[in-house]
Amino acid sequence: MARIEDRGDRLIIWNGNETRRGALTPALYDAINTATKQAQDPQLRAIILTSEGGFFCAGGDLNVLIERQKLTEAERRDRVDLLQDLIRAIRACPVPVIAAIEGGAAGAGLSLALACDMIVSARDAQFTAAYVKAGLVPDGGLTASLARCLPRQLAMEMCLMATPISAERMQALGVVSHCTEPGQAFEQAMKMADKLARGPRQAQSRIRDLVAQAYDQSEAAQLDLERDVMAHAIGAPEAAEGISSFLEKRKPRFP
Amino acid sequence: MARIEDRGDRLIIWNGNETRRGALTPALYDAINTATKQAQDPQLRAIILTSEGGFFCAGGDLNVLIERQKLTEAERRDRVDLLQDLIRAIRACPVPVIAAIEGGAAGAGLSLALACDMIVSARDAQFTAAYVKAGLVPDGGLTASLARCLPRQLAMEMCLMATPISAERMQALGVVSHCTEPGQAFEQAMKMADKLARGPRQAQSRIRDLVAQAYDQSEAAQLDLERDVMAHAIGAPEAAEGISSFLEKRKPRFP
Amino acid sequence: MARIEDRGDRLIIWNGNETRRGALTPALYDAINTATKQAQDPQLRAIILTSEGGFFCAGGDLNVLIERQKLTEAERRDRVDLLQDLIRAIRACPVPVIAAIEGGAAGAGLSLALACDMIVSARDAQFTAAYVKAGLVPDGGLTASLARCLPRQLAMEMCLMATPISAERMQALGVVSHCTEPGQAFEQAMKMADKLARGPRQAQSRIRDLVAQAYDQSEAAQLDLERDVMAHAIGAPEAAEGISSFLEKRKPRFP
Numbered sequence: 001m002a003r004i005e006d007r008g009d010r011l012i013i014w015n016g017n018e019t020r021r022g023a024l025t026p027a028l029y030d031a032i033n034t035a036t037k038q039a040q041d042p043q044l045r046a047i048i049l050t051s052e053g054g055f056f057c058a059g060g061d062l063n064v065l066i067e068r069q070k071l072t073e074a075e076r077r078d079r080v081d082l083l084q085d086l087i088r089a090i091r092a093c094p095v096p097v098i099a100a101i102e103g104g105a106a107g108a109g110l111s112l113a114l115a116c117d118m119i120v121s122a123r124d125a126q127f128t129a130a131y132v133k134a135g136l137v138p139d140g141g142l143t144a145s146l147a148r149c150l151p152r153q154l155a156m157e158m159c160l161m162a163t164p165i166s167a168e169r170m171q172a173l174g175v176v177s178h179c180t181e182p183g184q185a186f187e188q189a190m191k192m193a194d195k196l197a198r199g200p201r202q203a204q205s206r207i208r209d210l211v212a213q214a215y216d217q218s219e220a221a222q223l224d225l226e227r228d229v230m231a232h233a234i235g236a237p238e239a240a241e242g243i244s245s246f247l248e249k250r251k252p253r254f255p
Numbered sequence: 256m257a258r259i260e261d262r263g264d265r266l267i268i269w270n271g272n273e274t275r276r277g278a279l280t281p282a283l284y285d286a287i288n289t290a291t292k293q294a295q296d297p298q299l300r301a302i303i304l305t306s307e308g309g310f311f312c313a314g315g316d317l318n319v320l321i322e323r324q325k326l327t328e329a330e331r332r333d334r335v336d337l338l339q340d341l342i343r344a345i346r347a348c349p350v351p352v353i354a355a356i357e358g359g360a361a362g363a364g365l366s367l368a369l370a371c372d373m374i375v376s377a378r379d380a381q382f383t384a385a386y387v388k389a390g391l392v393p394d395g396g397l398t399a400s401l402a403r404c405l406p407r408q409l410a411m412e413m414c415l416m417a418t419p420i421s422a423e424r425m426q427a428l429g430v431v432s433h434c435t436e437p438g439q440a441f442e443q444a445m446k447m448a449d450k451l452a453r454g455p456r457q458a459q460s461r462i463r464d465l466v467a468q469a470y471d472q473s474e475a476a477q478l479d480l481e482r483d484v485m486a487h488a489i490g491a492p493e494a495a496e497g498i499s500s501f502l503e504k505r506k507p508r509f510p
Numbered sequence: 511m512a513r514i515e516d517r518g519d520r521l522i523i524w525n526g527n528e529t530r531r532g533a534l535t536p537a538l539y540d541a542i543n544t545a546t547k548q549a550q551d552p553q554l555r556a557i558i559l560t561s562e563g564g565f566f567c568a569g570g571d572l573n574v575l576i577e578r579q580k581l582t583e584a585e586r587r588d589r590v591d592l593l594q595d596l597i598r599a600i601r602a603c604p605v606p607v608i609a610a611i612e613g614g615a616a617g618a619g620l621s622l623a624l625a626c627d628m629i630v631s632a633r634d635a636q637f638t639a640a641y642v643k644a645g646l647v648p649d650g651g652l653t654a655s656l657a658r659c660l661p662r663q664l665a666m667e668m669c670l671m672a673t674p675i676s677a678e679r680m681q682a683l684g685v686v687s688h689c690t691e692p693g694q695a696f697e698q699a700m701k702m703a704d705k706l707a708r709g710p711r712q713a714q715s716r717i718r719d720l721v722a723q724a725y726d727q728s729e730a731a732q733l734d735l736e737r738d739v740m741a742h743a744i745g746a747p748e749a750a751e752g753i754s755s756f757l758e759k760r761k762p763r764f765p
Contacts, residue, residue: 003593065494071490088475132454132455135617137481203646213653226590227594239646387717389756399732402724407659409684411721415718
């Protein structure tokens with residue numbers, strides 16, 4: 001149902017639940033949790049989250065969800081927290097995570113996509129906060145992610161009415177980095193991972209955290225944080241190589 | 256000057272101050288306060304805020320405002336708080352509030368429009384933070400609303416220079432949901448209310464709060480909040496019907 | 511390397527480091543610090559930050575930065591704080607600050623541009639968060655500024671991959687106010703300053719602070735703040751003139 005492909009400098013998480021439009025499975029949870037832990041390995045430089053079979057992820061499996069009605073609220077809370085933990089793992093991952101989307105991302109599938117740092121999408125894919133159609137509310141950090149990328153009015157429309165938003169509109173709004181021809185999102189994500197792999201690993205990891213923090217705290221606090229992180233970065237070997245290579249007009253080989 | 260039209264599953268607030276381009280009146284305040292309270296009624300599913308006479312709302316009545324110069328600052332604060340309370344009432348409303356805009360929204364009229372959850376607008380309408388032209392600063396939550404939908408630079412330009420922004424630009428930026436031909440904004444808002452009325456009332460109400468909170472708190476706190484709200488929602492009758500109808504491939508009839 | 515031109519109602523800060531694509535110099539720091547202090551003068555109504563020689567600012571001087579590797583981390587922190595202080599000075603400036611950009615803004619040059627209230631840019635200019643190319647992380651408030659104008663995904667891409675963003679895309683996203691023909695950004699910024707100079711100085715200063723605060727605090731807190739600032743503004747001479755001129759259908763002459 002899901003597998004991790006290790007390409008040396010990157011991990012590819014394949015959501016293989018083809019017959020159910022990539023609906024969430026325990027196997028996918030395991031793969032994401034394993035890959036984000038494995039990413040501590042200094043050789044690893046990026047994770048690509050993608051799917052086989054033409055649809056990124058249709059969200060929670062409704063056959064599973066309906067069974068949760070029999071649980072106590074505390075038990076349901078624990079179940080939902082497994083998804084929240086997945087999102088926390090993606091957000092805390094030491095390397096950039098790229099979503100490569102074909103077909104569409106719906107419900108918790110949209111939550112997963114928007115938790116990633118960057119998104120590549122086939123031109124014809126749709127982004128749908130489908131929860132409300134099943135009488136549910138968003139989880140998987142979807143509301144946090146929407147608040148960090150879109151106007152409140154559009155986030156409201158998506159969550160209240162499940163209006164599908166096209167990949168091209170998401171690109172125009174700055175949420176999707178690249179729209180590709182159908183079938184080519186993964187290839188484009190690989191190009192982004194190539195570029196990331198040539199860059200400075202430590203700096204990239206600090207940048208992920210800095211950018212995430214910037215949406216969570218005041219401008220004054222963020223200015224202080226940047227100062228501390230930059231004061232550290234500028235003394236590190238990556239900066240020595242990065243700056244030297246610039247001054248010597250050659251390509252950097254980051255340590 | 257303003258009236259509430261009760262259509263059973265929705266309330267329509269008509270701003271009837273036609274001769275003054277929809278400028279704020281005590282009657283409009285009353286109508287909004289009454290309607291947002293009435294919306295507790297479980298039969299009600301949406302509020303549409305709109306105008307007669309072709310202009311949504313030109314903001315505060317300057318003949319009234321100039322009289323406030325004679326008041327003490329504490330008295331002025333109380334007067335301004337009546338508008339802030341109106342915005343608080345809209346934001347706390349248990350059902351979605353849709354603004355249907357013809358002509359334009361200026362000053363406190365823009366504050367009202369952006370306090371609504373979703374906006375439908377005639378293509379030729381203009382959105383103008385006009386306050387500065389009268390030597391005033393924005394109120395009615397306008398700066399909070401702008402920070403939750405637009406870049407700081409554009410919010411600054413609108414508030415410092417009163418630059419009018421077209422409905423089409425607002426749609427491109429994700430703030431306006433639909434641009435219609437002139438005269439058809441209300442009709443389009445009614446279609447959105449039709450769709451909302453077929454959806455799950457409790458879930459929609461929780462979604463409004465979740466989305467609003469997402470712009471106010473950290474990602475970590477929002478993940479916790481989503482978990483709690485989802486744990487409750489998934490055990491509720493709306494989810495039972497929503498999920499069952501999906502699995503049975505029929506349209507849901509939410510309780 | 512940098513000079514302040516005093517035009518009576520506005521100061522123009524010219525970055526004159528032409529031979530190094532406007533890289534930061536101590537002279538530019540001095541000019542910005544001096545100008546933002548001088549802006550307390552009630553005659554002053556705006557600051558324009560721009561460059562000679564066709565490139566706004568390429569960021570930190572790498573010859574200087576590489577020397578910092580020899581410093582202790584505490585010393586480096588002090589050095590970075592000089593840039594952060596520059597940004598704090600721009601953000602706390604009592605009058606609007608407009609960036610007029612030719613060529614491009616890169617690294618700390620982008621930080622400077624986005625710290626300004628409004629941006630005018632030549633159509634062919636590029637905006638690049640170049641830090642990562644030198645193995646560095648953003649400073650100068652760049653991550654705070656990006657979080658206040660762009661989706662997290664685009665901010666991530668810019669900071670992780672140094673993807674250049676065109677002025678036209680920045681305008682479509684609402685970050686750049688005007689795109690001009692190459693060579694005409696300054697002229698357009700002057701027109702904006704003309705308009706600001708005809709407006710109410712105190713109200714504009716309060717608006718700058720209100721809008722900035724709106725991105726830093728909850729909607730509830732912002733509603734309270736607006737009330738207090740408006741209660742003061744409406745009793746002030748600027749409002750008396752602004753409202754009277756409206757009612758008398760004449761142009762205001764703000765005190």
